[in-house]
Amino acid sequence: xxxxxxxxxxxxxxxxxxxxxxxxxxxxxxxxxxxxxxxxxxxxxxxxxxxxxxxxxxxxxxxxxxxxxxxxxxxxxxxxxxxxxxxxxxxxxxxxxxxxxxxxxxxxxxxxxxxxxxxxxxxxxxxxxxxxxxxxxxxxxxxxxxxxxxxxxxxxxxxxxxxxxxxxxxxxxxxxxxxxxxxxxxxxxxxxxxxxxxxxxxxxxxxxxxxxxxxxxxxxxxxxxxxxxxxxxxxxxxxxxxxxxxxxxxxxxxxxxxxxxxxxxxxxxxxxxxxxxxxxxxxxxxxxxxxxxxxxxxxxxxxxxxxxxx
Ligand code: CP
Ligand code: NVA
Numbered sequence: 047x048x049x050x051x052x053x054x055x056x057x058x059x060x061x062x063x064x065x066x067x068x069x070x071x072x073x074x075x076x077x078x079x080x081x082x083x084x085x086x087x088x089x090x091x092x093x094x095x096x097x098x099x100x101x102x103x104x105x106x107x108x109x110x111x112x113x114x115x116x117x118x119x120x121x122x123x124x125x126x127x128x129x130x131x132x133x134x135x136x137x138x139x140x141x142x143x144x145x146x147x148x149x150x151x152x153x154x155x156x157x158x159x160x161x162x163x164x165x166x167x168x169x170x171x172x173x174x175x176x177x178x179x180x181x182x183x184x185x186x187x188x189x190x191x192x193x194x195x196x197x198x199x200x201x202x203x204x205x206x207x208x209x210x211x212x213x214x215x216x217x218x219x220x221x222x223x224x225x226x227x228x229x230x231x232x233x234x235x236x237x238x239x240x241x242x243x244x245x246x247x248x249x250x251x252x253x254x255x256x257x258x259x260x261x262x263x264x265x266x267x268x269x270x271x272x273x274x275x276x277x278x279x280x281x282x283x284x285x286x287x288x289x290x291x292x293x294x295x296x297x298x299x300x301x302x303x304x305x306x307x308x309x310x311x312x313x314x315x316x317x318x319x320x321x322x323x324x325x326x327x328x329x330x331x332x333x334x335x336x337x338x339x340x341x342x343x344x345x346x347x348x349x350x351x352x353x354x355x356x
Contacts, residue, residue, distance in 0.1 A: 052355035055163040055170040057156075059180045059217035060243055064251060067187075067221045073348035074188045074341070081114060084347065087356040088117025094142050095173070096122045096151040098129060098158075099279045104173045104181065105316060108150055115347060115356075120146070129158065139165035148350055152342045154280055169353035172348075176280065177237075179210045182314050183218040184345035189338040190224075190270055193310045198223035198251070203268040203305075205229045205350045206322055207288075208236030211314055212273045216244035216255050223251035230257070231291040261295055268305040272312040273297045273322045289321070298324040302332060310334050311315040314339050 051066055059067070077084055093112045095105060105121060129135060139162045142149055149170045151159050156177035163170040172180050178232040191197055202219055204212055208230045216236060218225035226244075228236055235241075235257055244255045258264055265271060276292040278286035302309060311323075311333045317326045328335055350356070 051352040053169060054353055054354065056180055056349060057128045057159050057163050057170065058178050059174050059183060059214055059221065060247060062221060064221050064223075069185055070304040070345065070348050070352060071188055071191065073351060074184065074345040075191075077347045077351070078341070078344040080186075081347075084115050084351065086116045087351060088112060088354070090145075091117040091147040091354065091356070092145065093117065093119040093145040093148045093150060093190070093350070094122060095119055096127065096129060096138075096149065096153070097173075098124050098151075098153045099174070101152060101173070103339055103342050104150075104152060107339075108173070108346055111343045111347040111350065114343075115350070117147075129153070135161040136165045138162070139170075140167075141334070147354055158268070171349065174210060176278070177210055178214045178217075180214050180218075181346055181349065182211060183214040184340035184349060185338055186215070186272070186312060186314070187218055187224075188314065188341045188345050189334050190310060192337065192341075193334055200224045200265060200269040202226045202272065203261075203264045204272045204274075205264075205297055205301075206273045206292065207234050207276055207278065207331040208257070209274060209278050211341075212236045212242045215272065216240055217247060218257055220244040220248035220251060220253050223253045223302065224256045225256075226254045227258060228243060229261045229264045229295065230259065231295060234260055234288075234291070235321060238297055261301065262304055265301055267306040268309055270310045270312060271297055271301070271305055272314075274314050275316065275318055276322055281341075292322065296320075296322060296324065297327055299327055299330075302327060302330070308332070313336050315339055 132353040152173040
């Protein structure tokens with residue numbers, strides 16, 4: 047088993063090498079295949095889970111994953127520790143490091159996860175920040191590999207907001223050798239530095255990372271089509287305003303007809319049906335959204351095993 051990840055953090059996928067990503071995905075597949083082989087890896091070990099935002103999948107998949115490996119997870123709700131208000135991020139990182147073996151954090155500002163990682167003496171995992179969602183993309187890549195048998199050379203199309211999920215997909219695709227096209231309305235493109243950094247990363251894998259506003263052109267022959275909510279957590283007040291701009295970017299059966307007939311449809315969930323995706327598409331033979339949700343647990347178990355060196 048690769049040891050280069052032992053003691054490290056996972057703040058952004060761009061910090062991983064191609065081999066490290068491959069090691070996580072290989073272990074994720076093994077953990078899913080034979081979970082019993084890992085059932086005592088975390089006996090007497092604890093994961094602290096800090097949440098500034100709501101969650102279903104992230105909380106339950108991390109907590110259940112820890113339980114299945116013999117360990118324990120502590121849920122720290124937004125009001126429990128009032129990150130940055132009741133005490134500093136630095137002190138929280140230092141105190142938690144005296145008790146627990148791993149820290150996972152879901153935050154608004156990405157600087158908060160970076161700060162936790164800087165000060166903690168145990169590995170810190172980004173469970174979603176406004177900038178990125180690396181754990182989601184580990185599960186996404188695992189799901190695509192299961193359904194398509196490979197990642198290299200696939201044509202992956204993301205339709206929607208150039209948000210945290212889009213950013214991590216760009217980094218993940220660049221590392222995995224998957225051609226990523228991010229399709230957004232004008233004004234909602236991914237960050238320019240993510241585009242340049244992911245293109246730099248993609249040089250080693252040969253993947254192409256593109257942005258466009260033309261969804262139907264991008265969808266032609268797509269192997270994977272992915273979408274996410276139009277207004278992320280923290281942007282609720284702007285949700286109504288966004289609807290008109292984003293409606294042409296909906297993933298629906300008409301769009302699917304332009305893609306490869308075996309195109310895999312993904313959505314990180316939670317879904318807003320008949321906004322970014324129609325219900326019928328999520329229940330069609332092309333959809334793998336519930337495999338994708340399940341794989342959050344397997345991928346994160348693999349990630350925790352490698353970071354903890356367990
Ligand atoms: N996809 C995802 O991260 O879901 P939650 O917000 O429910 O954790
Ligand atoms: N972009 C979404 C992802 C939710 C899992 C958000 O940040 O709310």
